[in-house]
Amino acid sequence: MKNESRSHCRSPRQVCAEGDNDSLDTVRRIENAFFDLSRPNTAPRRMLVEKLAELARSGEAFSTDDLWQDLRAANGRIGRATVYRSIEQLVESKVLDRVELSDGSHKYRVCGGSHHHHLVCTLCNCVVDFRECLSAQKFEEIGRQHGFTVNDHKLTVYGTCSRCLKSGGK
């Protein structure tokens, strides 16, 4: 993955807490998502699964183009549309999380299956997940105050990551 901000993010400190323990499980979840969609297990798809497993281990967030460029470097035959469609399918199957960056654009991340939220660095766009959350009761109460029945929520916290702080916020 080529651009500066991404390589900048490859600190072991920022590796997803669910990384290695869940990586086998992650591969299975990715494969199942494709299987459920009755897609053939073609070579480009195999490559995609392997690349996503690698990204699950590193906890790195990526854009459609980042992933496409990487796969293309390894095998020139994969089309952007295939990568794009696969990402959309994996988001629907909840294998990938779509994370909104502070500038309104977004990246994807292979996260663990359990409930979590994201911290996003506004300088380098790295993504870290965390488990803290409000109680279901609290969400119900917030909803009730405004006449809502609460079904779901997303929470993204923006800030400066430890690496960016160390390098003087640049």
Ligand SMILES: [Zn+2]
């Ligand atoms: Zn996530």
Ligand SMILES: [Zn+2]
């Ligand atoms: Zn950062």
Ligand SMILES: [Zn+2]
């Ligand atoms: Zn939550």
